[in-house]
Amino acid sequence: KKYEGQLEKGIPHGQGIFYYEKGNKYYEGQFENGIPHGHGTYYCEYKINDYGDENSEIQGYKYYEGDFVNGKKHGYGKIYDEKYGTIRYEGNFVNGRMHGKGTEYNIKGNVSYIGQYKNNWQHGQGTSFDFDGNIESIGEHYYGLLNGQGRKYFLGNFLGTGEFKT
Numbered sequence: 001k002k003y004e005g006q007l008e009k010g011i012p013h014g015q016g017i018f019y020y021e022k023g024n025k026y027y028e029g030q031f032e033n034g035i036p037h038g039h040g041t042y043y044c045e046y047k048i049n050d051y052g053d054e055n056s057e058i059q060g061y062k063y064y065e066g067d068f069v070n071g072k073k074h075g076y077g078k079i080y081d082e083k084y085g086t087i088r089y090e091g092n093f094v095n096g097r098m099h100g101k102g103t104e105y106n107i108k109g110n111v112s113y114i115g116q117y118k119n120n121w122q123h124g125q126g127t128s129f130d131f132d133g134n135i136e137s138i139g140e141h142y143y144g145l146l147n148g149q150g151r152k153y154f155l156g157n158f159l160g161t162g163e164f165k166t
Contacts, residue, residue: 001026020045024060035071044082061085072096081107091117106131115141130155142166 005016029040066077091102115126139150
């Protein structure tokens with residue numbers, strides 16, 4: 001990979017850009033001792049069309065934009081869909097994983113979940129939405145499933161309250 005940017009003792013340190021072999025951006029942002037640290041953006045190598053074909057001539061969409069600590073996503077950031085470039089998640093990261101408060105989006109761009117995450121799972125208090133953006137449930141989530149006290153909805157209409165078990 002090719003690098004352009006600030007160096008310290010011959011290694012990336014400060015602001016810089018790494019490129020894929022074909023010249024498209026790989027990572028642009030801050031470095032510390034040769035690894036992403038601070039704010040930066042990872043990019044997909046190329047765009048993928050609706051048929052799954054790769055076009056290496058066109059720069060790929062952003063994959064992740066946000067904060068890094070020691071090369072891992074850590075702090076606030078956004079993950080983007082590799083094919084369409086739409087946002088898929090925005091929120092907190094800890095040690096490279098979605099952790100803390102966050103919002104997930106479906107391919108249509110509608111919110112699919114708002115709430116707590118733990119190690120990449122919907123875990124804790126949260127609200128789920130269907131594909132069209134209608135509320136589906138509100139309550140405690142346990143590793144991606146409604147578990148504990150919660151409320152269920154159908155097409156945005158309230159169905160009832162209860163105790164949910166996974």
